[in-house]
Amino acid sequence: MLAQIAGMWIVGIFAPVIYLVLAIVANVPISRKRKQGIQSLNLSFTVWLTFTVTMTMLRFVEYIQVINNGVLPGSYYIGEALSTWYIVPMLSVMAQLQFVLYIMRKYKFYSVPAILTFFLSLGLFQYDSTIAYNVVMIPLCYTASFLFLWKGVKNRDGLTFSLGMFSLFDYGIPYFIYSPVKYMGNMGGAMVYAPFLICALISVAFLNLGTWGWLDKHVFYDKERERRIKNAWVSRLIEIEKKKPEARKAAGRCIVVECPICHRQARKQFPQEVVLERARNEKGIVKMLLNQEKEVCEHQFVAYVDRSFSIRGYEPIDMMV
C-alpha cells in the first residue's frame, strides 16, 4: 500500500514538477540572449518551448490518469475518435515541424502543419479510425527530430542538436517503445505509459545541455583548432590562416538572402576573404548592395553581413539614379 502511494507520488507529482522546472531552467539562457537582442530566433524558441511543454504537461495528466485509473474517461472524445489523446501529441509534433520549417526558412511550407492538423482532426472527427493519423504523424515526428539532429551535427551546433534529442525523447522514442509492447506484445497494462514520463525527463535534460552550452564546450568543439590556438602567437595564427587551402577561400560562403520587400529567397555566394577583409574586427559589419542583376526579384536592397556570414539586417533601396 505504502509502495503504491509512493509510486503514485513519484509518477503523479515529481515527474511533472521536475519536467517543468528543467524546462524553465533550459529557457533561462535563451531568455537572457533574447533580452540582449542578439537574434530574433530566441523569441520563437521560447514560444515553441512554452507550447511544447504545455502540450507535454497535458499528456502527463492523461498518462497519469491512465496509470492510476486504468482507463481514460470517455468524456474526452469529440465526434467519432477525436480526443485530447490524439489532439495534444498532434499539436506537439506539428509545432516541432513548424519550428523546423522556421529554422530552415522554408516559408513556402509554413501553412503545411496547420492544414495537416485540420484534415487529420476532421478525419478523426468523422471516422473511428486512426490509420491516417498514424501514417502521417509517426514519420513527421521522426523527420522533425532527425532534421534537428542532422543540422546540429552538420553545423556543429549544440543547441540545434539538443533540440533534436529533445524532440526525439519527448515523443519519438517512448512511442517506439510503447507501440510494440502495446500492440504486438499485447501486454504491459497501464504501465506501458511510464516510458513517456521517463523519456520526457531525459529529453528536457538534453535540452538543458544544449541551451547552457555544455554540448558546444564538450562535444562539438574543434580539437585541432584549439590545439593550434593554444600553441601559437598572434603572428603564427595569421600564418595558419594563410595556410588554409586557396580553393576553399576562393569558393566563398553561400548565404540565403531574402528580399525585405517581397520576401523571395535566393542563395548567393560571397568571396570569404573580401568579407573578412572589410569587417576587420570581430564586431565589424559589411554593407552589401544586393540584387543588382535582379536575379532574386525586381527589388534592390542592402544586406548587413557580419564576419560569421550571418545577415544582421536588410534595407530596401528606394531609388537608383
Place this chain on the structure above:
Amino acid sequence: MEDPIRFYTSLITNIATLPTLVVMLYQLAKKYRASKDPETGKADTVRLLVLLQIAFWFESIMYPILNNIIFQHETRNIFQSLNVSSLSIAFMITTGITLLAYVHHKESWMFAGWFFYGGILLYSIFTGVVFTFFTFENRFMLGDLDYSGNADTFFALQFGFTLVGQTSVVLFFFLTGRKYKDDKIFGLALFFLMPVIAGMMASNLIVYVICYGFVAVYGIPYAMGKIRFFKPAPVKLVEVEACT
C-alpha cells in the same frame, strides 16, 4: 427528369454564357500575348491568372451542359459526388488565391491555397468519396471501414471551400482592385460575384437567370478592356533642377 422547367432553363442559361466565355478567352489570350515584353520576354502574370480563371470557369460550365444534354438529367451536386465541374471550380478559386498572392507579394498564401486544395483531393480519395466522370464512377476504399453515407458530410467541407472560398476571393478582389486602382481585378470581382449570388440562391430560377445573363452581357466588354472603374491618375510633370 424531376423538373423539366428548371432543367431546360438552367441548361439554356448555361449555354447562353458559352459564346461570351469563348470570346473572353480569345480576347484575354490575345491581350496576354500582347503583354509580352520584347526585351525580357516576360508576360503579364496577372493577365495569365485571369485567363486561367476564366478557362476553369468555362470548363466548369461545359461539364454540366454536356452531361445534361447526353444523359437528360441534372448533374449531381457536390454533396453527392466529386465531378469535373466541382474540381474546376476549386481550381478556379485556388488560381484566384494565387492572383491575390502575386499582387500582394505574399507567396505563402499561394502555397497555402494549393496545399489546402491538395488536402481536399487526398481527403476525398482516402475517405471513399465517389468520383464521377460522366458514366465512369470510382470509389477508393481504405481497409474494412464502412464509409457509406459519410461522403455527404465531407461535402459540407468542399461546399464550404467552394462557396466560402469563392466569396472571400471575390471580396479580396474588390479590395485589391480598389487599393491598386486596377480595372482588371475589380472587374473580375464583379464577374465572379454573379455565380456566387446564383449559387447562394440556387433554388430561385429568376435570380439564376439574371446573374448568368449579366455574366453573358458583361463578359465581352470586360475582356476587351472597355469597362473602366477607375480614372487613370494624371501624369504630373516635375521640373528637375540640374545638379551643380
